[in-house]
Structures are given as C-alpha cells and as structure tokens.
Amino acid sequence: ICIVLIMGIISINSYLSIQTTKRLSEIKTYPSSPHTSFTGKIIYLYNKKVIIKTKNGYSLTGFLPKHHTNTLGLDDIIHITGHYTQPSLASNPGQYNNLKYAIHHKKLGHIYIKSLKIIKKQSLFSLNKASYVLKKHIKNQHTKSMKNPHATIYSALIFGENYSELDYASKQRFKKAGLIHAIVVSGSQVSLILGLCHIVLNWLGIVRHYQLYYLIPISIFFYILTGGGASVLRAILMAHILFILKFGFGYRSSPLHVISVTGLIMIILDPFVIYKTGAILSFLATFSLVFGSELVKKKLPHSLPIPLKEILSIGIAPWLFTTPILIIKFQSLPLGSLISNIILIQLIEYTVIIGFTATLIGMIFFPLAYLLHQLSWISIEIIIIISNWVIKIPLSEIPISQHNMVTVLFVIASWICFKTTLSFKTKCYSCTCLILIGINSYYFHYKNTVIITQLNIGQGDATIIKTNHLSCLIDTGPPYDKYVGSIPHSVLFPALRYYGIRTLDLLILTHFDQDHVGNLSSLLETIPIKTIIHNGNLMTYLKKHNITLPKDTLTQSLCHNDQLIYHDLNITFLNNCNNHPSISKNNQSLIFKVSKAPYSMLFTGDIEEKTEYSLLKNNSHNLKSTLLKVGHHGSKTSSSKIFLKAINPAHSIISAGKNNRYNHPHPSVISRLKHYGKIWRTDQAGAIIIKLTKTLSIQSFLN
Numbered sequence: 001i002c003i004v005l006i007m008g009i010i011s012i013n014s015y016l017s018i019q020t021t022k023r024l025s026e027i028k029t030y031p032s033s034p035h036t037s038f039t040g041k042i043i044y045l046y047n048k049k050v051i052i053k054t055k056n057g058y059s060l061t062g063f064l065p066k067h068h069t070n071t072l073g074l075d076d077i078i079h080i081t082g083h084y085t086q087p088s089l090a091s092n093p094g095q096y097n098n099l100k101y102a103i104h105h106k107k108l109g110h111i112y113i114k115s116l117k118i119i120k121k122q123s124l125f126s127l128n129k130a131s132y133v134l135k136k137h138i139k140n141q142h143t144k145s146m147k148n149p150h151a152t153i154y155s156a157l158i159f160g161e162n163y164s165e166l167d168y169a170s171k172q173r174f175k176k177a178g179l180i181h182a183i184v185v186s187g188s189q190v191s192l193i194l195g196l197c198h199i200v201l202n203w204l205g206i207v208r209h210y211q212l213y214y215l216i217p218i219s220i221f222f223y224i225l226t227g228g229g230a231s232v233l234r235a236i237l238m239a240h241i242l243f244i245l246k247f248g249f250g251y252r253s254s255p256l257h258v259i260s261v262t263g264l265i266m267i268i269l270d271p272f273v274i275y276k277t278g279a280i281l282s283f284l285a286t287f288s289l290v291f292g293s294e295l296v297k298k299k300l301p302h303s304l305p306i307p308l309k310e311i312l313s314i315g316i317a318p319w320l321f322t323t324p325i326l327i328i329k330f331q332s333l334p335l336g337s338l339i340s341n342i343i344l345i346q347l348i349e350y351t352v353i354i355g356f357t358a359t360l361i362g363m364i365f366f367p368l369a370y371l372l373h374q375l376s377w378i379s380i381e382i383i384i385i386i387s388n389w390v391i392k393i394p395l396s397e398i399p400i401s402q403h404n405m406v407t408v409l410f411v412i413a414s415w416i417c418f419k420t421t422l423s424f425k426t427k428c429y430s431c432t433c434l435i436l437i438g439i440n441s442y443y444f445h446y447k448n449t450v451i452i453t454q455l456n457i458g459q460g461d462a463t464i465i466k467t468n469h470l471s472c473l474i475d476t477g478p479p480y481d482k483y484v485g486s487i488p489h490s491v492l493f494p495a496l497r498y499y500g501i502r503t504l505d506l507l508i509l510t511h512f513d514q515d516h517v518g519n520l521s522s523l524l525e526t527i528p529i530k531t532i533i534h535n536g537n538l539m540t541y542l543k544k545h546n547i548t549l550p551k552d553t554l555t556q557s558l559c560h561n562d563q564l565i566y567h568d569l570n571i572t573f574l575n576n577c578n579n580h581p582s583i584s585k586n587n588q589s590l591i592f593k594v595s596k597a598p599y600s601m602l603f604t605g606d607i608e609e610k611t612e613y614s615l616l617k618n619n620s621h622n623l624k625s626t627l628l629k630v631g632h633h634g635s636k637t638s639s640s641k642i643f644l645k646a647i648n649p650a651h652s653i654i655s656a657g658k659n660n661r662y663n664h665p666h667p668s669v670i671s672r673l674k675h676y677g678k679i680w681r682t683d684q685a686g687a688i689i690i691k692l693t694k695t696l697s698i699q700s701f702l703n
Helices: 002-028 098-103 127-145 150-159 167-177 187-205 210-223 231-247 256-271 271-275 277-299 306-330 335-362 367-392 403-419 422-444 487-498 520-526 538-544 609-621 641-647 667-677
Strands: 033-046 047-054 059-062 077-085 107-120 450-454 463-466 471-473 504-508 529-536 552-557 563-566 570-572 593-597 597-604 626-628 651-654 678-682 688-692 696-700
Touching: 002 059, 002 098, 002 271, 002 403, 033 059, 033 107, 033 471, 077 593, 077 609, 098 107, 098 271, 127 210, 127 335, 127 367, 150 167, 150 335, 150 367, 167 367, 167 422, 187 335, 210 231, 231 256, 231 277, 256 277, 271 277, 306 335, 306 678, 335 367, 450 593, 487 520, 609 641, 641 667, 651 688, 667 678, 678 696
Parallel strands: 059 107, 471 504, 504 529, 529 552, 597 626, 626 651, 651 678
Antiparallel strands: 033 047, 033 077, 047 059, 077 107, 450 463, 450 688, 463 471, 563 570, 570 593, 593 597, 688 696
C-alpha cells in the first residue's frame, strides 16, 4: 500500500509539473493587447458578461459592448476581438495571484469585446441551455418576491454564488462575517434535491438501485445549474458513493472511507483540486461536522441543554478545522466568524430549506410561493443585520503578520482545549497566553519600525505608511487600470487588509486629479477615516462629485512648515499656503517630508519645474532626503537637475503604469536620476516596500 501511495504521489506531482508548464505556455500565447482575437463556444451568458471556452479547453471572460446588436445564446460558436488583459502575478501585498488561479482553473484573462461575429448558431437542446432557461425563471421569481440585494443573496444561499452574480458589497459582507461558505453550494442543497428525488422515486415504486439511472442525470443537471465548483461536486460524489454502497452492495461504509474515496476521485478527475482553497475548505468543513462536532459537544459544559450543545458544536467545529487555512490565506484570525456561525448557521439552513421548497412551489403556483419567500426575506434581513454587527465588533478580525507562527499557535490552543484532560482553568490560562503571544507578534512586527509601501496601481499614486502609532494612506489611485484591474477591489483594499488597517488615522490627498483621488468615494464607504489632509480644494471636489463626508471624519489643510508628529515619525509640509486659481492642479500638490531619524522621504505629488524652483527659493534647507518619491510619475516637466541636486536622494521611487500613454517615466528623467543612486519603478518591479528601523531596507514585490 505504501509503495502504491508513493507512486501515486510521484505521478500526481509529475502531472502537475508538466500541466503547469503547459498551461502557463498557453496563457502566455496571448499577451495583453488592444486587438486580440479568440474563437470559442459560449458556456455562460449574463447581462454584458460572457464566458467562452476555446478549442483547447480554456475559459475566457468577456464583457460585451454597451450597444451590441447580436442575439447570443449558449453553445453558440463566436469569434471575438477586443482589449485583452492577460492574468498577472500579484504585484502588491495582499493582492490575489490571478496567474496562479488561471493555471489551477485552466482560465485565460478577460477581454473587453470590440467586435463579435457568430460563426455557428447552436439551436439544439442541451443541459446547459435547459439550466440557463431555468435559471432565468428562478431569478425572475426571486426578483418578483423581494428587492435587491435580498433577491441576489437569496438566490446565492439556495443555488450558490456562481448562480446569482452577487454584488461586491454583499460578498465582502459575507466574507468579513465568516459566512462565505453559506453562498457556496454544498451538502445542504445536494441533500435537499437528492432527498426529494428519492422520495418521489420511492412513491413511483422504482426499486432503489434503479434510482441511480434517474439520480445521476439529475445530479449532473443540478451541477450545471449551480455553476459547478469543488464543493457541489464533493457533495454529489459523497451522496452517490453512499447510495451505491448502501443499496448496490448492502454495505454500510464509515464516513472516513466515503470522504477518502471522494477525495481520491476528485484528484483523479482534476489533480489541481489540491491547490483550490474552496475544495480544501469544503473537505475540512465536512470532516469537522462528521468527526469534530461530537468532540466539541463532549467538551462543552454538561449543564448546557442538549439543543444548545448541538448549535454550539455545529458552529464551533467547522470554525476550528477551517481557521488555520483562513489564517494562511487571508492573514487574519476570524474571531467574528465564530460568533456569526454559532448564531446564524441554523437560520441559514432553514432559509435554504424554505427557499428551495418555495422556489419549487413557485414554478406551479406563485402566490403561495410569494408568501414563503417573505419568510425568507425576514431571515435574510436578520442575516444582514447580524453580519453587519459582527463586522463592527472590536477584534472580530485580528490581522496576522506572522501567519505561520499564529497558525501553529492556533492548532496548539485547539489541541489543549479539546484533546487534553487539563482543568478548565488551566486550559483558559494556556489559551489566553497563546492568544496574547499571537496578538503581540503583530505589535512587535511594527515596533520602532516605519513601513512605507508604494503600491503598484498603474498610472497613478497610492502609498501606505504603517507604524504601531499610525495608519496612513497617501492618495487613493485611479479607479481602474487595464493591467491591474479594479484598483480598490484588486489592490487598495487587499493591501490595507494585509497591513491590518481597519481604520485610517490619516488620508493625505496631494491634489485632486483622478489618478490620485479616483477611489476617494469607495474608500469613504469602506473604511473609517479619522482625518483627511488636503491642499484646500477638498470641499470643491466633494461638491462636484456629490460625495458626503462621514460626520466623524475631520479635514485639515496643511502647508508651509506645518507638522504632524506620531511618536518618532515626523511629517513636515513644505508647499505654499496660498493656491491661486491660476496655478495648475499639479502645482497645487501637497509637498511633504516623512522623517524617522536618520532617514527621510520627500513626497512631491505632481509638481512641475515652476514649483520646484519655488521650493528651492523658500525651503532649500529642508529638501535633502534619503528617498525621493519622484514627481508627476517621472514626467519630463518635473525633476529638474537643480532640484534633484538639492535633494540628493540615495533612492528614487517612481509610480507609473505599464506601457502608459504618457511615456512616463521620461528617458531624460531616468538619465538625471541615475546620478543619484538606485531607481525603483512600480511598472517594472511591482510595489516598492521601504522599511525604516535603525537601518534602511528596500525591496520590490516582484524582484
């Protein structure tokens, strides 16, 4: 057995290595370009979003133009041309690795379609087409019964996230509350559908082992209907394995054997499943409910009522088993998810049952279904309210910097609680000590340290400054970059999360061009901001873009020699106090120096030579700095020789977009900067991470 196991592991490893190289080669066949063409079959169609599968089996996500005239249908063969973006490596802290995901899931990037031609119109019946028609009918039923976002959350709870196109805000709510598993189709939905079918088939007098002829096609259709995924496949396989063993062979197998065989089948079908977080969490959650819930129940106080023990064990066991993976994946300890799972897991189960039953009734008699849907609306409203409450609880999500160490501490704490015979008092003391060690690891990570991260947000600017006493963001970047994608969702929010920033002490806005403040609105909606520092034009910008500041957010306009001091970090502002309307936006930029002895970094916004000369005249003694954030993305209108000479930087940081249309940074600027130490560019090296302690260290995210 050991030899077979070793040979199997070697074979899988070889297959994965060969396939990874092959898939990477296929992905790189199509570089990012404004005029890339693909041919494939439509496998998904929703509003302006279309997914096609190429002849090599790779899926590609496309976005249709606003006024396209083609009538598209599933299984149509189409030829498309448009602006294609290749899956890219993560180039910022906390950013998702799209290239790795593409390799594991056999996906290409995304394309904004400019032209489309239907090569072959498919009119034949298929399961894919039937599921598409049924989806539309069910979505319409849910939309008639309740408004969004309740309707999309409802569809997601019953049929999964892939089914409903859940909006970003709702996804983030479920994610932060630790309920993301609730919108992934798994055992509950599969048990419902197969259980109902089993009852109907028994009523029709169909012998049990013959029921498989009906249950397998129904399972395949349900898999297609829900958009597939590892968790639903796992649930379907487990159900059928149990059915075959029980009614086909008369054998009652142990749950461990069924889980193991299911895992083996899934690895044979797709060895890349071992890299898929959803599949791993699905198996861990199942394992916890089968084996962990009883263990937790035995360790709970005997005085608790049995129903309460059931609720607590079903909520605690999956949290214990899945949290180590979540710590590694998301760099945070989700304490809030334990609370939300204990409170809501039963309510979600009942909502799924009511919703599934009501949806089936609605296909026959909608008025009755409508009444049942209103019960579900109440449940969803409760889920939303409690989720929002959990998110706001202090320490509901503890940021983790040393996730490997904290994962080990968490496992040790779990073992002490549930696998030792120590007294309750000793267990509490031991776990408290381990928690304190974990929390303090975060504190000591930033002790006497300033971390400055120049994010790679394409053609724009966004910089994070993090210490134990300050969480600061300088500019917000543009809303979108063709190579990076959505800046707030792909870069900005994940980076803030990575650094454990749940509240910004400072938001410094250098000036009000969109590439510097394009995400202000979404930032204000997402994270509390204590103080906004600006150049005096904030209110004009807010009024123009119809943005309302939260009541508890302070604003302050700072200029010549104003200072902000945070422990051993000093921020000194050098810009003029009077911004005359005749002065360009760029030359109205805030200019400031961030200092932690003996190092300093000068931020110059988008200033041009005219303002540089003014600084030389009025503040020449304050300009010398260890690091320079190069003005205006390296434009030829900035970084004059005399200005650079006064600063004399050992390191120059340039934030610019890859292949940008402005030709930033300009070759003449690069030539001048070469005389003053090393040049760091976000378009070439990704985010630039600067660490100031007693020494200076700089590293790029990609190199």
